[in-house]
Amino acid sequence: MNSRTIENEIVSEIRLATATSRVQLAKHLGIAPSTMGIQVDRLIELGILKESTAEEWGPGRPPKILEPNSAAGQFIGIDFDARRLHGVSVDFSQQLLKHHSRDLPRHANADDVVQIIQEVIRAVRFRGRKLLGIGLAIPGTLDEQATKGLHYRFIPGWTKLPLRKVIQAVFRVPVYLENNVRVMAMAERWFGQARTVQNFICVGIRSGIGTGIFLNGELYRGYGGLAGEIGTWPMRELSMNKKSGDSLPLEDVASLRAILESLNVSVEDLLRSAENCDRLVMEVLKRAASAVGRVISQISLILNPQMIVIGGPLAELKEAFMKPLCLEVKRSLSSEGGLMPQIVSTQLGELAGAKGAAALALHRWELKV
Amino acid sequence: MNSRTIENEIVSEIRLATATSRVQLAKHLGIAPSTMGIQVDRLIELGILKESTAEEWGPGRPPKILEPNSAAGQFIGIDFDARRLHGVSVDFSQQLLKHHSRDLPRHANADDVVQIIQEVIRAVRFRGRKLLGIGLAIPGTLDEQATKGLHYRFIPGWTKLPLRKVIQAVFRVPVYLENNVRVMAMAERWFGQARTVQNFICVGIRSGIGTGIFLNGELYRGYGGLAGEIGTWPMRELSMNKKSGDSLPLEDVASLRAILESLNVSVEDLLRSAENCDRLVMEVLKRAASAVGRVISQISLILNPQMIVIGGPLAELKEAFMKPLCLEVKRSLSSEGGLMPQIVSTQLGELAGAKGAAALALHRWELKV
DNA sequence: ACTATTTATTTCGATATCGAAATAAAGCTG
């Protein structure tokens, strides 16, 4: 049933809580405090955990606060899309050690990208901390067991790529793969705005539009691993080019790519114009925002999530994008009391994906006895 | 973390598997066979389980098959909507003991219904088996902890009704509440067509349209307990009455009620006409079916379920309803390989809800030591 | 300073679980 050992549950729990003690852990994991004492002592002995003291304490013996021992090792995370690749290394307590980003050459093919991934892993690797695992946040679809990249249309040759096997063979540590947006959702869950939220959806708007879904506190991947791929959601829009009537895929209405193409500008231009409240740009963004808003309201009907986190460059545009999006959701759900989710934009910055990928490896890490 | 005791996990596992032994159980629950032996022996001692012999066995010592001891007690399940109420009692091995159905009087109010629930519980109660729990499948919305009926518009006065407390006070056994459609989903999961399926959605089409959702093998209720309430899903339909353009709630397009109203016939008439392939009826049903199909295809984009189970009277109409529904889903998802769910109609009959409610109580039942 | 109170942790005997080996109960083979 639950194959994780108690040791690993303890480490996970300590990461998730802000500050916790033996007794608190025992309560949370449903284990006797005496047993927890034994386990924690051993983990400290092994250099996995360490103790610090609580500040500000009321009556009663103050707890010894437990935290991951940063010296226990490092994890590396890589995140990329067709244009740019980010790498980070973090220590065992999830603090950033090094980071490195680089633009991918135009028309880089799958082999090139695999090479660059390896170079960046070497570049961010920190001397003198044992490497414990590598997480890769990759664009496009994955196989069900998350060992291969199945397909990504913006990198030539990116088809059925056994990325896990390849990278594992080179660095000889556990390698974990997951889709870009799902990794962003994990990042929000572990150190973003959804830390205390059991049911939420992370909507990533970049070249395409995808979602990462956490339900009952767990990542949901779907039967074939395709859950959350809403890029082809049918929208009855008046498109920018076409005349009317028939439905268009959401990705062609509201993705960053669709917006840039319809305005014929660069991302930087777009963001600048939006901040200057350029009429036309505001209008186009508003239209995209309400399309996304309408889809979010429908998702809310099915899943009744507590929170929606918007990721990608557009999430930074409060007035021009987030506001019309929220308004549309509110309007669409006006007849349903209590269904309105909290809508926020990500605060994690451009390294979010890479940090999340590192966290993926870190959370999957298991103490082998 | 996992507060259920091993004893209860064992009983649950035995119910779910078709035939299992000590060793199989040990494997499934991740427990040493020796420990399992001790536990199972005690449960047999207590009269909770019993042994039988396996038939047809190859080489090796044949296992002693374990099953719930039907004599250990009984559970009662009640299921109702505005028109009719069903009650069943089942023994500890989930075999039907007694059942009883009755029409609710027109304009019955909440108090009347609560009275009738109690009468039917008494009517189906089986002499000489200890009553261990009662499950209630109720229409409308529930509070998050599933203790109260919040609102159901077709029964006057059905507002914030503390049904759990009331029934528990009368019969002095644990009482469990859950929404109608969710109970149907549980029934499909436990003894219907979704027994081996981790991710599926049960769509109930009666007066309204709702869904019960199982993800990662668990019922999903949503943040406020409102997940799956797709009755107000906006459909850009040409309605039967209205002229055009604006969107209508799914419930007004495709529910049994909407169909009956637009044709001005009774359920029985509708089913009969559909079997006789009446032109107009077939046309109306086809329109409703493709509306539901379109919503299912959108749900599939988000959740990528393995299976969709259709419940309610229309599910029996293969040609007139299920076929156009499947076609519409296939058409809408044609561009996405591998996303198409298996679509089936329920096989559980009109007692499904009541049996599911009894099973709800039975699965929640816990051996108190 | 001393005592009561509160909360965290440890101690220690009782109990539960584990794991490896032994035993049991079949079929199969010559």
Place this chain on the structure above:
DNA sequence: CAGCTTTATTTCGATATCGAAATAAATAGT
């Protein structure tokens, strides 16, 4: 039929966990 193979279950000493009581370390009150 005797011996071999296979699978299920039980035995039994080692280890892990539990629970209640004891101890530790703080604050609050007198």
